[in-house]
Amino acid sequence: MSLAKANMVVAHGGGPTAVINASLQGVIEEALKYPQIDNILGARFGIEGLLNERFIDLRAQPQNIIEKLQYIPASVLGSCRKKLTYEDFPRVLDILKVYGIRYFFYNGGNDSMDTCNKISKLAVDSGYDLNVIGIPKTIDNDLVNTDHCPGYGSAARYVAVSMMELACDIESLPIHICVAEIMGRNAGWLTAAACLAARDNKGPHLIYLPERPLILPDFLNDVKEMYDMHGGVLVVVSEGLKDEKGQHIADSGFTDGFGHKVPGGVSQYLSNQIIQHLGIRSRNEKPGLLGRSSITHQSKIDRKEAKMVGAFAVKSAVEGESGYMVSLRRISNDPYECEMGLVSLEKVANFEKTFPKEWINSRGTGISKDFVDYCTPLLGETLPEYLGLEKIYIDKR
Amino acid sequence: MSLAKANMVVAHGGGPTAVINASLQGVIEEALKYPQIDNILGARFGIEGLLNERFIDLRAQPQNIIEKLQYIPASVLGSCRKKLTYEDFPRVLDILKVYGIRYFFYNGGNDSMDTCNKISKLAVDSGYDLNVIGIPKTIDNDLVNTDHCPGYGSAARYVAVSMMELACDIESLPIHICVAEIMGRNAGWLTAAACLAARDNKGPHLIYLPERPLILPDFLNDVKEMYDMHGGVLVVVSEGLKDEKGQHIADSGFTDGFGHKVPGGVSQYLSNQIIQHLGIRSRNEKPGLLGRSSITHQSKIDRKEAKMVGAFAVKSAVEGESGYMVSLRRISNDPYECEMGLVSLEKVANFEKTFPKEWINSRGTGISKDFVDYCTPLLGETLPEYLGLEKIYIDKR
Numbered sequence: 001m002s003l004a005k006a007n008m009v010v011a012h013g014g015g016p017t018a019v020i021n022a023s024l025q026g027v028i029e030e031a032l033k034y035p036q037i038d039n040i041l042g043a044r045f046g047i048e049g050l051l052n053e054r055f056i057d058l059r060a061q062p063q064n065i066i067e068k069l070q071y072i073p074a075s076v077l078g079s080c081r082k083k084l085t086y087e088d089f090p091r092v093l094d095i096l097k098v099y100g101i102r103y104f105f106y107n108g109g110n111d112s113m114d115t116c117n118k119i120s121k122l123a124v125d126s127g128y129d130l131n132v133i134g135i136p137k138t139i140d141n142d143l144v145n146t147d148h149c150p151g152y153g154s155a156a157r158y159v160a161v162s163m164m165e166l167a168c169d170i171e172s173l174p175i176h177i178c179v180a181e182i183m184g185r186n187a188g189w190l191t192a193a194a195c196l197a198a199r200d201n202k203g204p205h206l207i208y209l210p211e212r213p214l215i216l217p218d219f220l221n222d223v224k225e226m227y228d229m230h231g232g233v234l235v236v237v238s239e240g241l242k243d244e245k246g247q248h249i250a251d252s253g254f255t256d257g258f259g260h261k262v263p264g265g266v267s268q269y270l271s272n273q274i275i276q277h278l279g280i281r282s283r284n285e286k287p288g289l290l291g292r293s294s295i296t297h298q299s300k301i302d303r304k305e306a307k308m309v310g311a312f313a314v315k316s317a318v319e320g321e322s323g324y325m326v327s328l329r330r331i332s333n334d335p336y337e338c339e340m341g342l343v344s345l346e347k348v349a350n351f352e353k354t355f356p357k358e359w360i361n362s363r364g365t366g367i368s369k370d371f372v373d374y375c376t377p378l379l380g381e382t383l384p385e386y387l388g389l390e391k392i393y394i395d396k397r
Numbered sequence: 398m399s400l401a402k403a404n405m406v407v408a409h410g411g412g413p414t415a416v417i418n419a420s421l422q423g424v425i426e427e428a429l430k431y432p433q434i435d436n437i438l439g440a441r442f443g444i445e446g447l448l449n450e451r452f453i454d455l456r457a458q459p460q461n462i463i464e465k466l467q468y469i470p471a472s473v474l475g476s477c478r479k480k481l482t483y484e485d486f487p488r489v490l491d492i493l494k495v496y497g498i499r500y501f502f503y504n505g506g507n508d509s510m511d512t513c514n515k516i517s518k519l520a521v522d523s524g525y526d527l528n529v530i531g532i533p534k535t536i537d538n539d540l541v542n543t544d545h546c547p548g549y550g551s552a553a554r555y556v557a558v559s560m561m562e563l564a565c566d567i568e569s570l571p572i573h574i575c576v577a578e579i580m581g582r583n584a585g586w587l588t589a590a591a592c593l594a595a596r597d598n599k600g601p602h603l604i605y606l607p608e609r610p611l612i613l614p615d616f617l618n619d620v621k622e623m624y625d626m627h628g629g630v631l632v633v634v635s636e637g638l639k640d641e642k643g644q645h646i647a648d649s650g651f652t653d654g655f656g657h658k659v660p661g662g663v664s665q666y667l668s669n670q671i672i673q674h675l676g677i678r679s680r681n682e683k684p685g686l687l688g689r690s691s692i693t694h695q696s697k698i699d700r701k702e703a704k705m706v707g708a709f710a711v712k713s714a715v716e717g718e719s720g721y722m723v724s725l726r727r728i729s730n731d732p733y734e735c736e737m738g739l740v741s742l743e744k745v746a747n748f749e750k751t752f753p754k755e756w757i758n759s760r761g762t763g764i765s766k767d768f769v770d771y772c773t774p775l776l777g778e779t780l781p782e783y784l785g786l787e788k789i790y791i792d793k794r
Binding site: 012015016039041042045053054055056057058060061062065068071072073074075076077078079080081098099161162165166168169170171172173174175178265268283284285286287288289290292293294295296297384386387388389390391392393394396 | 413438442453459465468470471472474475476477495558562565569570571665680682683687691692693694781786787788793
């Protein structure tokens with residue numbers, strides 16, 4: 001890389017998280033340090049913004065906006081789900097040249113790292129001088145070759161705190177089963193975070209991840225057993241639950257405009273099964289996207305790391321690195337410490353890290369202490385502890 | 398009421414709120430001031446705790462627990478949905494006498510005020526000296542003869558903030574319609590709070606309350622129009638939406654153990670309709686009980702008022718009042734000021750205050766400024782403002 005002035009572009013891919021804008025802040029603040037970086041471009045709506053030449057001037061942003069990015073939900077740049085195809089390559093190369101882009105940063109998950117990898121290879125194959133670094137981000141925590149993914153800690157905190165609050169509600173009016181559905185199509189990392197909410201006999205009482213097939217009769221037995229024990233029962237399920245044949249537990253019964261089966265709400269389906277087969281009142285909750293957009297539940301450590309990986313990506317690119325994703329390596333758990341490194345995009349793109357089966361109990365209804373140790377530091381501040389009354393009873397006077 | 402020592406009991410009825418324990422704190426702290434109050438009993442699980450003689454000694458609670466009650470979600474006493482019947486009366490009277498209870502406080506909504514009223518009348522009819530005061534509470538905000546209900550402000554804040562965050566998510570990845578479902582079977586107060594989330598062109602774009610029948614073709618037209626304009630669309634609907642015939646929009650297709658039709662998720666139903674009829678990607682979110690149990694989104698003013706109404710109930714009872722519910726009267730909106738008073742239980746029990754139709758726009762898809770003015774002070778602290786980037790675009794160099 002020459003020291004001549006060059007432009008850079010940053011873009012967001014896939015679903016937003018509570019800290020993707022924190023990574024953007026890290027990127028911008030770091031980029032502003034280097035005289036060799038001229039224009040700082042933010043592509044609107046991911047790779048589509050690059051293809052459509054929709055670039056926001058990030059250097060021109062007021063300081064107060066840059067400083068507050070870390071507290072803004074979703075993606076201020078906009079994101080997309082487009083997968084880059086070979087037909088797009090000539091246009092990508094053309095745009096990079098026309099805009100004098102020499103640094104390219106893509107902040108996203110598996111699919112985005114694939115896009116990032118393709119662009120990296122495209123530049124190499126075309127002999128175009130471009131430094132490409134991927135910035136990890138996903139609430140699913142399913143990127144390989146990194147201890148965890150920025151965005152996960154905040155979403156996990158959301159799950160832990162809101163399931164703790166929900167468990168209090170269920171315990172205080174124990175008239176029904178409640179099935180709560182958490183995002184995560186293939187990986188159960190986020191749903192597993194519900195186990196951090198459990199206190200004493202309060203729920204969650206049962207947790208089901210997509211890594212294990214759900215067997216309906218077993219599920220109903222487990223629910224019935226917990227109901228007989230506690231009255232109110234909190235069951236937490238992943239949206240991606242599948243049966244023994246690998247089919248999604250619930251589909252809506254029709255297809256979308258693209259001919260794909262539309263999955264139905266698994267929590268509503270299971271709740272209905274409980275009512276129908278056990279004759280017990282049941283309801284379902286599905287916070288869905290609220291869990292990834294909550295700034296209120298943002299994890300401090302997640303926010304900090306998100307900024308760090310953004311900054312590290314820029315630093316690495318300026319130092320001449322290319323074709324890598326920033327990864328996190330846990331050095332110590334107590335006190336919690338992570339260091340950053342680089343991992344080849346080739347080793348990340350399109351791979352998926354599912355939840356370790358050995359961290360699921362034998363019945364498939366609970367999560368082990370190993371996961372609690374793994375996840376706890378990622379949630380940032382200590383979780384709230386909701387005290388109850390001392391159970392001192394009064395007799396007739 | 399004689400000055401002889403007498404016992405009191407407090408109980409919770411119906412669904413918990415984020416501040417019902419704050420009211421309990423107000424009750425206990427006030428009761429501790431009066432030498433004429435001896436034992437302070439908390440009935441476990443509402444009126445059922447009274448019938449089953451399950452009383453917690455609230456005077457014996459450590460100070461640190463009493464102080465923190467205002468920050469504890471759900472109901473630490475436990476609640477119930479039991480409606481008191483005439484068959485229960487002899488037992489109620491018997492328990493009141495055996496435990497020397499002379500003060501009775503029931504903290505709840507419409508049904509609970511009915512229970513409260515029945516007990517008040519029972520005492521009068523039986524010549525039993527009992528001071529009965531109802532303490533208002535409901536996230537539905539549907540009690541009559543009070544400006545608003547403790548519990549509503551916090552739940553409304555949850556809706557406003559989380560819909561604001563969700564709107565950011567939808568705007569940043571505008572690939573689908575999102576239908577969010579908010580609690581409220583018959584009254585749209587809570588769903589209406591979503592309008593406080595709207596900023597610029599961000600959602601919520603459409604809000605539907607149960608006070609107006611939902612006409613499906615109109616709904617689909619409205620959604621399509623918004624989709625053509627914005628891409629990502631946030632639609633907020635009340636769980637209680639009904640069609641022109643007064644039937645719930647969605648039912649699950651079967652009945653529960655009591656023979657009642659089980660309502661299905663209206664958001665999932667409408668989301669499926671969008672996919673099926675408009676061919677547009679759509680998803681649905683249903684935070685449900687999370688919205689009433691969130692301490693994180695607790696409104697400061699709601700918490701303060703909840704404590705106040707609890708304390709005022711005790712003070713009123715000790716001063717000899719009986720057969721009333723504590724009500725709130727708004728004296729001024731800016732600065733916001735409310736005063737407390739008493740309203741006859743007879744005028745509250747079993748009545749329901751629905752959302753004013755004149756605060757719904759003519760199309761039935763939005764809420765008027767009058768409601769914004771009404772609701773804003775109840776949310777406590779100013780809502781977060783989520784800045785976006787300045788849309789300064791960069792051209793080719």
